[in-house]
Amino acid sequence: MAISTASAGSKSRRWKTLRDQLPNYLFILPQFILFAVFLLYPIARGMQISLFDWKIMLKDQHFIGLANYEALLKDKVFWEVLGNTFKFMIITVTINVGLALLVASGLKHGFFGSEFLRVLFYAPGLLSVAVIGIIGIRVWDSQLGIINYYLTSILGGPRVSWLGDTRLVIPALSITTIWWTFGFPMLVFIAGLHNIPENLYEAAKIDGASTLQSFRRITLPLIMPTMLFVVVTQFIAHMQVFAQPYIITAGGPGNASRSVVQYLYETAWKYFRYGYASSISVVLALIMIVVTVILFSAMRNRAEY
Amino acid sequence: MWLIFLPLIVVIFVPIYYMIMMAFTTEANQYLWPIRWIPQPGTLQNFRKIFADPLLPLARWFMNSLFVASVGTLIILFTSSLSGYAFARLEFPGKRFLFSLLLFSLMIPVAITLIPAFLLLRDLKLLDSYHAIWWPAAASVTGIFLLRQHFYSIPTDLEDAARVDGAGRFRIYWQICLPLVRGSLFALAIFSFLALWNDLFWPLIVLSKQTILTLPIGLVVLQQGSYVQRGLAFAGAFVATIPILIFYAFFQRRIIAGITMAGMAGQ
Known part of the structure; x- marks a missing residue:
C-alpha cells in the first residue's frame, strides 16, 4: 500500500516535471527545425539522390543504383581533381599550421607593437575570397605580376608562368590561401600558448634547456589539443576549397588546379547532373570523415604521451 | 623582434597596398611595367565608372550584402542563443x-x-531570395557551443531571484541572461557577419538575378566576360574591403578577442 502510493506519487511528480519541462523545448525548436531541414534531411537526401540519374526537369527520376559510384571510380577527371585537392590541402595545412605556430610563439611574449602585429597579420582574413581572387590574379600574373616584378626587376631572375605551369599552379594557390587564412590559426595558437604555465619554461631554463629543447619538450606536447583542433578545422576547410581556383585559374591549365568541390559545382550547376554530383559529394564526405577520425586518433595518442 | 617579422609584414602589406593603389590608377596605366607604386596620375575614374554603370550596380550590391549579412547575423544570434541557453x-x-x-x-x-x-x-520557390541564404546559414550549430559555455559560467542566483519575482523563463533568458553574455554574442556576431559578408560559394548557387546579387558575386562579375577591366575590379575590391578594414581598425581589440573566443570554443 505504502509502496503503491509512493510510486504513484513519483509518477505524478515525474509527470509534473515533464509538463514543467515541456516548454523548454521551445527554446531549441527554431534551431532544430533549421538543423533538421537544412542539415539532417540534406545528408540523407544527398545519399539518396546519388543513387539516381537525377535531372532537374524530370518528374520521375530514374533509379540507377550504384552506377554513379561505378562511373565515378572510373572517372579520370575525378581522380585528378581529388589528387589536386589533396596536394593543395597538404601544402596549405602544413604551412598554415607551422607558420601560425611560429608566429604565435614570437608574438606570445608581448613586446612593443606586438599587438599591432597580431592585428595586421589577421587583416587578410577579413577580405572576401572574391577580393583575394582579384589580388591573386595580379600577384601571380606572368607579365605584370608583383612576384615576377621582384623576380625579374630586383633579383634579375627569369619570368615564371606561375598560373600556367601545371606543377606551380597549386603551390601558387596554396600560398595565396595561406596569406589569406593563417591569421586565424595564429590567434588560436596564441590563446593556446597562453594556457601553458610559464613556470614550466622557467624550470626548464634553470635545468639548462635551450629554447629549441623547451619548444620540443614543453610547447609541442602541451599545445597538442589546440593543434588537433586547428589541424582538423584546417583540413575540413581546405579540403573543400572552391573559390580560389574558381576565380584565379578557373581550374586550369587543363584540370591542373580544379578542386573536387569545383568539379562538384560544375557537374551540378553547369551540366545539371545532380545525381552524379551527389555521388561526388558523398565520396568526398566519406573521405573527409575517415581522415578526420584518423587525425583524431593519431593526435590523441601523441597528446596523451 | 620587429626585424624578424619584417619580411612577413611586407608580404602581408604589399598586396593590400597594391590593390588600393590600383583602384586609383587609370585603366590605361594598369598595365605599366615595371610596376609604379604610386598612381601617377591618381584618378577616381574607376569609382565613377563602377558607381555609374547600370550594368554594374555596385552600390546596390554593397547594400544587398550589408542587408543579407545584418539580418542573417541577427537570426543566427537569436536561434543560437536560445539553444545555447x-x-x-x-x-x-x-x-x-x-x-x-x-x-x-x-x-x-x-x-x-x-x-x-x-x-x-527550389521546390519551396525560395531561390533568388535572401531566405535561401539566411535559413541554411542559421542551421549552423557552431554558435550554440560558444554561447552555451558562456551561459554556464554565469551564476544561477540571478535567475533564481528573478524566478521568485515571478519572471517567466523566456523573460529570464531575454532580460537577465542575454545581457550577461554580451561578449560572446559580439564574438558570434562578428564571426557570422564576416562569414555572410564574404561568402561567395552559396550565394553563387542560389542567387542569379542581377539586382539581388551580393558584393562578392558582383566582384567576380566585374572581372569576367566583357567587364575584364582591371581598374574596375580593383575599385570594386577597394569598396568591398575598406569599410571592413576601417571597422576593424576601430574595434580591433574586441574583434581579435571575439574571433579568438569563437576559435577556442570549437575545441
Missing part, C-alpha cells in the same frame, strides 16, 4: 542526445548538403 540552463528529456546530435553534425562536411538544400529551396 537551453543546453546550459534548462532541463528536458533527451537533452544529452540532442546535444551530441549537434556535436556529431560538426563532423559532416557541408559539401554533401549543397545539392539537396538547393533542390529543396
Whole structure:
C-alpha cells in the first residue's frame, strides 16, 4: 500500500516535471527545425539522390543504383581533381599550421607593437575570397605580376608562368590561401600558448634547456589539443576549397588546379547532373570523415604521451 | 623582434597596398611595367565608372550584402542563443542526445548538403531570395557551443531571484541572461557577419538575378566576360574591403578577442 502510493506519487511528480519541462523545448525548436531541414534531411537526401540519374526537369527520376559510384571510380577527371585537392590541402595545412605556430610563439611574449602585429597579420582574413581572387590574379600574373616584378626587376631572375605551369599552379594557390587564412590559426595558437604555465619554461631554463629543447619538450606536447583542433578545422576547410581556383585559374591549365568541390559545382550547376554530383559529394564526405577520425586518433595518442 | 617579422609584414602589406593603389590608377596605366607604386596620375575614374554603370550596380550590391549579412547575423544570434541557453540552463528529456546530435553534425562536411538544400529551396520557390541564404546559414550549430559555455559560467542566483519575482523563463533568458553574455554574442556576431559578408560559394548557387546579387558575386562579375577591366575590379575590391578594414581598425581589440573566443570554443 505504502509502496503503491509512493510510486504513484513519483509518477505524478515525474509527470509534473515533464509538463514543467515541456516548454523548454521551445527554446531549441527554431534551431532544430533549421538543423533538421537544412542539415539532417540534406545528408540523407544527398545519399539518396546519388543513387539516381537525377535531372532537374524530370518528374520521375530514374533509379540507377550504384552506377554513379561505378562511373565515378572510373572517372579520370575525378581522380585528378581529388589528387589536386589533396596536394593543395597538404601544402596549405602544413604551412598554415607551422607558420601560425611560429608566429604565435614570437608574438606570445608581448613586446612593443606586438599587438599591432597580431592585428595586421589577421587583416587578410577579413577580405572576401572574391577580393583575394582579384589580388591573386595580379600577384601571380606572368607579365605584370608583383612576384615576377621582384623576380625579374630586383633579383634579375627569369619570368615564371606561375598560373600556367601545371606543377606551380597549386603551390601558387596554396600560398595565396595561406596569406589569406593563417591569421586565424595564429590567434588560436596564441590563446593556446597562453594556457601553458610559464613556470614550466622557467624550470626548464634553470635545468639548462635551450629554447629549441623547451619548444620540443614543453610547447609541442602541451599545445597538442589546440593543434588537433586547428589541424582538423584546417583540413575540413581546405579540403573543400572552391573559390580560389574558381576565380584565379578557373581550374586550369587543363584540370591542373580544379578542386573536387569545383568539379562538384560544375557537374551540378553547369551540366545539371545532380545525381552524379551527389555521388561526388558523398565520396568526398566519406573521405573527409575517415581522415578526420584518423587525425583524431593519431593526435590523441601523441597528446596523451 | 620587429626585424624578424619584417619580411612577413611586407608580404602581408604589399598586396593590400597594391590593390588600393590600383583602384586609383587609370585603366590605361594598369598595365605599366615595371610596376609604379604610386598612381601617377591618381584618378577616381574607376569609382565613377563602377558607381555609374547600370550594368554594374555596385552600390546596390554593397547594400544587398550589408542587408543579407545584418539580418542573417541577427537570426543566427537569436536561434543560437536560445539553444545555447537551453543546453546550459534548462532541463528536458533527451537533452544529452540532442546535444551530441549537434556535436556529431560538426563532423559532416557541408559539401554533401549543397545539392539537396538547393533542390529543396527550389521546390519551396525560395531561390533568388535572401531566405535561401539566411535559413541554411542559421542551421549552423557552431554558435550554440560558444554561447552555451558562456551561459554556464554565469551564476544561477540571478535567475533564481528573478524566478521568485515571478519572471517567466523566456523573460529570464531575454532580460537577465542575454545581457550577461554580451561578449560572446559580439564574438558570434562578428564571426557570422564576416562569414555572410564574404561568402561567395552559396550565394553563387542560389542567387542569379542581377539586382539581388551580393558584393562578392558582383566582384567576380566585374572581372569576367566583357567587364575584364582591371581598374574596375580593383575599385570594386577597394569598396568591398575598406569599410571592413576601417571597422576593424576601430574595434580591433574586441574583434581579435571575439574571433579568438569563437576559435577556442570549437575545441
